[in-house]
Amino acid sequence: MEKNEGSSPQRIGFCLDWLHRRFFWALLAAHGLAAIAPGLGQRARSLTFGSFSILGEPFAISLPVVLLFLLLWNGGLGVPGGKLGELFRNLRALVPGLLVNFLIPLLFLAGLRAALRQWHNSEEVESLVMGLGLVVAMPIAGASAAWCQNAGGDMALSLGLVLGSTVLSPFVGSLSLHAVAAMVGGDYAEDLHEMAGRGMGVFLFLCVVLPSLLGIVARRKAGEALFARIRPALRPANELILLWLIYMNASVSLPYAFGHFDPDFLAMLLLGSGLLCLLRFQCGEWLGRLLRTSAPERTALVYGLGMNNNGGGLTLATVAIPDHPLAILPIVFYTLLQQVTAAWYYSYRIPRRKEPRAPGSEIDATRSDR
Numbered sequence: 001m002e003k004n005e006g007s008s009p010q011r012i013g014f015c016l017d018w019l020h021r022r023f024f025w026a027l028l029a030a031h032g033l034a035a036i037a038p039g040l041g042q043r044a045r046s047l048t049f050g051s052f053s054i055l056g057e058p059f060a061i062s063l064p065v066v067l068l069f070l071l072l073w074n075g076g077l078g079v080p081g082g083k084l085g086e087l088f089r090n091l092r093a094l095v096p097g098l099l100v101n102f103l104i105p106l107l108f109l110a111g112l113r114a115a116l117r118q119w120h121n122s123e124e125v126e127s128l129v130m131g132l133g134l135v136v137a138m139p140i141a142g143a144s145a146a147w148c149q150n151a152g153g154d155m156a157l158s159l160g161l162v163l164g165s166t167v168l169s170p171f172v173g174s175l176s177l178h179a180v181a182a183m184v185g186g187d188y189a190e191d192l193h194e195m196a197g198r199g200m201g202v203f204l205f206l207c208v209v210l211p212s213l214l215g216i217v218a219r220r221k222a223g224e225a226l227f228a229r230i231r232p233a234l235r236p237a238n239e240l241i242l243l244w245l246i247y248m249n250a251s252v253s254l255p256y257a258f259g260h261f262d263p264d265f266l267a268m269l270l271l272g273s274g275l276l277c278l279l280r281f282q283c284g285e286w287l288g289r290l291l292r293t294s295a296p297e298r299t300a301l302v303y304g305l306g307m308n309n310n311g312g313g314l315t316l317a318t319v320a321i322p323d324h325p326l327a328i329l330p331i332v333f334y335t336l337l338q339q340v341t342a343a344w345y346y347s348y349r350i351p352r353r354k355e356p357r358a359p360g361s362e363i364d365a366t367r368s369d370r
Contacts, residue, residue, distance in 0.1 A: 016236035023239060024339060030243045031332065034250035035258055041251030044244075045318060054202055064315045067245045069211045071311055074238050075142030075162075076215020077227070093297050094160045096287060101165060101305050102172055104283050105136035106179050108276055113183045116268070124265045124326065126184040128272050130192060131330030133180030134313045135276075137173040137200075139165035139208060144307040147342050151350045153299030161304035166212050170201035188324070195320050203319075208312055242311065246335065249314040253328035265326075270337075273330050277337045281306035281345055299350055307342060310335040 019026055034041055044063055051060040088094060109129055116125045140162050148158040165172070177196035181189040219227050284305035288298030310331060317328045 016239075019239060020235065024343070026239075026243055027246065027336060027339065030247045031250050031254065031336070034247050035254040038251035038255045041248040045248040045251065054206075059202060059206065060319075062319065064245060064248055064318065065207055067241050067248075068207050068311055068315045070241055071238065071245070072142070072208055072211035072309075073215040073218075074234055074241075076212040076217075077219045077234065088160050088164070090154075090157050090160065090297070093157055093288075093291055093293050093301065094164060096291060097157075097161055097284075097301050097304055098164055098168070100283055100287055101140065101161075101280075102176070105132075105276060105280060106176060108279055109133060109136065109180060110183060112272055112276075119268070121265070124262070124268065126186075126188045127324060127326035128269055128330055129180060129183050130188050130321070130324065130327040131317070132272065132276055132334070133177060133183075133192065134317050134327075135308055135310065135331055135334050137176040137180070138309040138313045138316075139169040139173070139204075140304050141307040141309045142212075143342075144303040147303045147307070147346060148300050151299050151303070151346055152296060153303065153350075154294070154296040155300070157297055158300040158304055161300065163212070166209055169208055170204045173204055174200045188327075191321050191324070195316070200316075203316055204312070207315065208309065245311055246314070246332075249318045249328070250332050252318050252322065253325045253332055256325040269330055269333055273334045273337055277306070277334060277341050280308075281341055285349075302345060302350065303342065306345070307338055310338065 047063040049061045049063075049066070053059065109132055112132075113125065113129050116128075119125045142162055145155065145158045145162055149155055174196040177192045177200060181192035181196065184192070281302055284302035285298060287305070288301045293301070313331050314328070314335070317331055321327055
């Protein structure tokens, strides 16, 4: 009897470990399921648990918002509370990193918009620019620190980039959306300006900043002993939440895209998203060389500048611009391309180093929003 009771948790653990080792393929499967069977995701996405008003802005507590909150809370748990003061000491690399993370993507979008001025369908161009604009408006993803740790990077700088961009996100994100709105026109510009108002700040504070800070506080209050006991459950929970969130959000845009299939738009979308993704990773390497940083610091810059919180971008897009399903597609594709690029840099561009880690300097590999 005892053997049978123990076998069920073992089977669950085996399945979760199998999912982790094949997570990239699970991401592809979630997108495929959203394309061929979107009904469940669309119904789940519309599920709400109430609403309230903050600073005059209405805010609905929907299922995607709740799941995003859990992802970022989990990300906050990965920050060692006793080492917060060390995260912002390397200002020589931290400040330029945050500035480049804000400016270079916007310059790229301006150049992309100018290059596509003669495109035969202006709606497709503005959908692409709007979608990628939401990507660049989001803070740096917590997953960048997990990749950085695995590659032997500077964890203090990596976490400083994550937390710095998160805290600044309500202000910087609004500036980014106003800048992107100037690149498009009509209803697209109006929607971006509307999002960039107080609503953007409210969303980022409640769904990004607040859960991240609560996760940091929870770990500090719980202590490292208790955190070590619950840590093994965080990674599989995080991956399952992320897969469900991606399925729900992709179920809005992918069926529309396949129902109105346009190979020209698909090629433009893949090229624009891919170039932006590659540029962001490469900017981290270029900035590191320009500043003559150490190899671990350069690794932190590569993943910090390369990876954005696409879970937040997807959730904001599906909540704020459901009338522009084509604008959600660039975020969906960028999520996949970001993972592919991160894995490629890890395997081929960054030598993996096995360096001793100071006690408390680690970050849990379950950091959210890949």
